[in-house]
Amino acid sequence: MAKWIVEKGKGLYFLLFCVLMLVLPLILRMSEAGDYYLSLMVFAGINSMVVIGLNLLMGYAGQISLGHAAFFGLGAYSSGIVTTRFGLSPLWGFTLSIILNFLIAYLLAKPILKLKGHYLAMATLGLGMIFFVLFNELPITGASEGISVGKLYIFGYNMNSRYLKDINYYYLTWIFTLLLTYFALNIVNSRVGRALRAIHSKELAAHSIGVDISRFKTKVFILSTIYAGLAGSIFAHYSTFLCPVDFGLNYSIRVVTMGVVGGMSSIWGGLLGASVLSILPQFLDIFAEYDILIYGLVLILSVIFMPEGISQKISLCWEKCQKKWFHEV
Amino acid sequence: MKDWKGIVTAVSAVLVSICFLTVNSALAKSKPYKIGAIFDISGPASALGIPEKRTVEMVVEKVNKAGGINGRLLELVFYDTALDVQKTINSVNKLIKKDNVLAIIGPTTSGVSMALIETMQNNEMPNISCAARIDIIDPPKKWVFKTPQTDKQAVEKILTHAKKHGIKKVSLMIAEGGFGAGGLKQLNNLAPKYGIKIVAREKFSEKDPDVSTQLTKIRGTDAQAMVVWDTDKGSAKVARNMRQLGMKMPVYMSHGIANMKFIDQAKEAAEGVIFPAGRLVVWESLPETDPQKKVLAKYAFDFKAKYNTAPNTFGGHAWDAVQLIIRAIEKAGDDIGRIRDEIENIRNFVGIGGVFNYSKRDHNGLGPESLIMVKIVNGKWTCIE
Numbered sequence: 001m002a003k004w005i006v007e008k009g010k011g012l013y014f015l016l017f018c019v020l021m022l023v024l025p026l027i028l029r030m031s032e033a034g035d036y037y038l039s040l041m042v043f044a045g046i047n048s049m050v051v052i053g054l055n056l057l058m059g060y061a062g063q064i065s066l067g068h069a070a071f072f073g074l075g076a077y078s079s080g081i082v083t084t085r086f087g088l089s090p091l092w093g094f095t096l097s098i099i100l101n102f103l104i105a106y107l108l109a110k111p112i113l114k115l116k117g118h119y120l121a122m123a124t125l126g127l128g129m130i131f132f133v134l135f136n137e138l139p140i141t142g143a144s145e146g147i148s149v150g151k152l153y154i155f156g157y158n159m160n161s162r163y164l165k166d167i168n169y170y171y172l173t174w175i176f177t178l179l180l181t182y183f184a185l186n187i188v189n190s191r192v193g194r195a196l197r198a199i200h201s202k203e204l205a206a207h208s209i210g211v212d213i214s215r216f217k218t219k220v221f222i223l224s225t226i227y228a229g230l231a232g233s234i235f236a237h238y239s240t241f242l243c244p245v246d247f248g249l250n251y252s253i254r255v256v257t258m259g260v261v262g263g264m265s266s267i268w269g270g271l272l273g274a275s276v277l278s279i280l281p282q283f284l285d286i287f288a289e290y291d292i293l294i295y296g297l298v299l300i301l302s303v304i305f306m307p308e309g310i311s312q313k314i315s316l317c318w319e320k321c322q323k324k325w326f327h328e329v
Numbered sequence: 330m331k332d333w334k335g336i337v338t339a340v341s342a343v344l345v346s347i348c349f350l351t352v353n354s355a356l357a358k359s360k361p362y363k364i365g366a367i368f369d370i371s372g373p374a375s376a377l378g379i380p381e382k383r384t385v386e387m388v389v390e391k392v393n394k395a396g397g398i399n400g401r402l403l404e405l406v407f408y409d410t411a412l413d414v415q416k417t418i419n420s421v422n423k424l425i426k427k428d429n430v431l432a433i434i435g436p437t438t439s440g441v442s443m444a445l446i447e448t449m450q451n452n453e454m455p456n457i458s459c460a461a462r463i464d465i466i467d468p469p470k471k472w473v474f475k476t477p478q479t480d481k482q483a484v485e486k487i488l489t490h491a492k493k494h495g496i497k498k499v500s501l502m503i504a505e506g507g508f509g510a511g512g513l514k515q516l517n518n519l520a521p522k523y524g525i526k527i528v529a530r531e532k533f534s535e536k537d538p539d540v541s542t543q544l545t546k547i548r549g550t551d552a553q554a555m556v557v558w559d560t561d562k563g564s565a566k567v568a569r570n571m572r573q574l575g576m577k578m579p580v581y582m583s584h585g586i587a588n589m590k591f592i593d594q595a596k597e598a599a600e601g602v603i604f605p606a607g608r609l610v611v612w613e614s615l616p617e618t619d620p621q622k623k624v625l626a627k628y629a630f631d632f633k634a635k636y637n638t639a640p641n642t643f644g645g646h647a648w649d650a651v652q653l654i655i656r657a658i659e660k661a662g663d664d665i666g667r668i669r670d671e672i673e674n675i676r677n678f679v680g681i682g683g684v685f686n687y688s689k690r691d692h693n694g695l696g697p698e699s700l701i702m703v704k705i706v707n708g709k710w711t712c713i714e
Contacts, residue, residue: 033427040422043415136505145510146440162451166422239414240447243440243507246414282419285408292371 014182021174025167038166040279042238045173046231047274051258052177052184052267053227058256059264060188061220062200063113064121066252067128071101071225073247074131075232077141080242083150085140090152094233101229102222109218128252135244146243149236159237169238176234177271180227184267196220261302263309272310361402362658365424367435368459368647372412373535376561376590378437380644381459382407385434387635388651398658410436414444421445425452431658431665434650435459437643440507442475449473455657455669457650459643461585462511466692474672474692476649476682478607482697483584484515486605488523490702491554491581500529500552502543502567504559512558512583528552535563540570554578560585565594572598579603584700587642592708599708605700607682609645611712624679645681652680
């Protein structure tokens with residue numbers, strides 16, 4: 001039995017996780033404050049998408065990005081502009097978000113990903129700043145005044161309806177998140193994933209065994225921006241109003257932190273880090289003014305005791321358990 | 330390895346005991362009326378948010394000392410917005426669905442307030458915002474009210490004063506952000522109506538250490554006066570830089586500087602600055618016949634007695650909001666729908682910001698007479714009307 005679990009391992013875990021996430025709202029809605037927990041989970045899902053994309057780029061390919069808020073914002077503003085300025089269907093917003101992120105990432109990838117280490121960090125930081133200024137200045141984004149976002153209709157069904165908004169968005173966000181997770185898991189367990197890891201550990205060596213470095217880097221960069229853009233579009237429709245502060249350096253740093261806490265070189269780590277850091281601050285409210293201190297403390301402790309992230313710690317424990325079982329079997 | 334287990338156990342023990350403490354203190358009161366408040370006390374607008382929070386806490390304490398409302402205590406649930414939309418939406422959901430509050434006061438700033446409208450409307454939660462921008466209540470939203478004077482009223486006040494003093498050309502220094510954007514929009518719309526031409530529009534950011542570049546540009550134009558639109562910190566920076574550059578043109582600023590912090594930061598550069606403000610800043614020099622004088626004096630005394638600093642306009646906005654809600658609860662009790670109706674029905678309520686007259690179409694309730702023009706003379710606010 002134990003052996004079977006280990007062999008089927010990854011696929012089975014994913015399936016179990018999907019079932020858990022689909023059933024979770026039914027459990028949460030039993031409590032009186034169910035909708036509140038659902039709204040927390042919506043943000044956990046949105047941030048998860050961004051962090052999973054970021055983990056592909058940073059954890060697997062080893063290319064740092066401190067400007068992901070830009071792509072998140074690009075997605076959000078695509079949705080805002082398409083629905084408010086042009087009155088088109090929100091689905092066009094999602095499409096535009098993907099196309100824009102694809103084009104911009106494609107154009108930027110070549111020059112930016114030539115840089116390494118600190119220089120790449122600086123360049124992506126600058127990229128984030130440039131987009132922040134654009135969100136702040138362009139009349140079409142509503143500049144610093146902000147822009148409201150139309151309601152999200154999917155095949156005529158109003159997602160922002162009065163009583164079901166939170167549960168609607170829960171399913172929308174998590175279906176997206178699960179699909180993107182599945183996709184990311186498949187990528188990292190394939191030839192592409194191995195190529196990315198090869199680039200991460202030693203570019204020169206990867207090059208010498210025939211990995212087309214710049215092509216892989218470009219692809220993974222584009223992919224991670226599309227992840228962020230989709231998350232941005234959902235965020236736009238959920239919050240219904242966008243102002244540039246949400247897409248500044250703060251957010252870029254926050255998603256990187258989520259990745260680090262969860263575990264950079266693991267897709268599950270991204271999911272875990274994003275969920276924990278999205279939900280945790282709300283439960284620190286009991287400390288009133290000291291919540292920020294405690295939050296900082298949690299971050300410091302987690303980095304000291306789990307430098308490889310929560311996911312690494314969990315999988316180590318899991319391996320230990322398995323060894324024990326095998327002994328007994 | 331063993332050490333950190335000890336640490337974790339200790340930390341979790343502390344956490345659990347704190348949880349128990351909060352639960353116990355909540356149980357001690359028997360079914361109070363719960364109201365929620367959200368202000369920015371750790372973000373860039375904390376100079377506004379902290380007096381707002383203090384004011385609400387003070388009022389709630391006073392009400393409870395006097396026996397509560399209808400014999401029941403009033404309980405305040407407060408969350409920090411930290412100017413973070415994600416966090417704030419979560420906090421509001423928590424107030425509505427977990428804490429089960431009857432109404433929500435705040436937030437401090439316009440952008441966040443706009444982002445909360447759908448949540449308030451969807452959940453049918455009465456909300457009295459303490460943010461400035463007019464689009465929060467225009468077009469009117471059923472569940473959203475606000476207490477501060479709108480930027481439109483403030484701009485009208487400034488332009489009237491400028492026109493009276495023969496100013497035909499003005500230059501603008503506008504802060505980035507929701508507050509600045511709101512002011513700019515109104516200035517652009519209204520200036521032509523007063524026959525005033527805008528000859529320069531410069532932007533600056535909260536983070537700029539220095540704004541001399543923008544000011545030098547303005548000095549090169551034929552502007553007769555300057556309008557600066559920001560809250561205390563940024564406005565003080567502009568005033569200091571103007572002084573360093575030796576610029577002497579008259580300066581109008583927004584109602585966002587009605588805070589002693591502005592004078593503290595700008596020091597002598599604050600001299601001569603003219604701005605529209607609620608009556609609170611000059612309550613001492615108001616005539617006895619002014620209907621607001623008594624209310625203003627009491628608030629100023631109480632606040633000073635409790636916190637040992639003078640109150641400011643923003644605290645006043647929160648005072649108005651919490652008093653309006655208390656008034657509504659007195660009549661409507663636990664019924665959230667009726668609380669909203671009672672707020673909308675409030676007429677002739679004498680508050681800190683002015684005399685409030687809400688109606689179905691006006692969820693701000695204040696007229697332009699709620700603002701007066703104030704000039705800073707010898708480090709003090711002086712009424713010039």
